[in-house]
Amino acid sequence: MPSMHYILRWPDQTETTCYSPSLVIKDFFTTGTAYPLAEFLPRIRQATQIASDRVEAKFGFACSRANDQLADIEQRAARFDPLAPVEMLAFEDA
Template identity: 65%
Template sequence: MPAMHYQLRWPDASETTCYSPSLVIKDYFEPGAAYPLPDFLQRVREATQIASDRVQAKYGFACSAAAEQLRSIEHTAARFSQQPDARVQVIAFQE
């Protein structure tokens, strides 16, 4: 199963490199696009769940790295939850 990394830019201009166990993340985001925080979170949760489900189907267990990555993203996103105009930019995909 091809895994990939993707780079995010948060509302404070900090950047994070994230992991996905599947290329499905590319179906949910466009490189260079910035997403309102609630929309970004909905998309990343759905994509991460699908990626983890694919790992489950192939190997018989969910992807703990994907779950940990999602927890990390949600933790970072919480810092910006009170900013009504907060946007997260997907900078690039790295396969």
């Protein structure tokens, strides 16, 4: 199963490299596009759930790394206004 990294730019201009066990993230986001947190969070939750479900279907267990990544994203997002933008900077092969 191909995994990937994706790079986010947060409202405070910090950047984070994130992990996904599946390329499904590319179906939910476009590089160079900024999403208000209120839109970004439901998208990343859904994409991460699909990615984790794919791991579970193939290996018999959910992807704990994907779940940990989502928890980190949600913790970072909690610091900002829901209308603040998060930009999807890039997709990278893992």
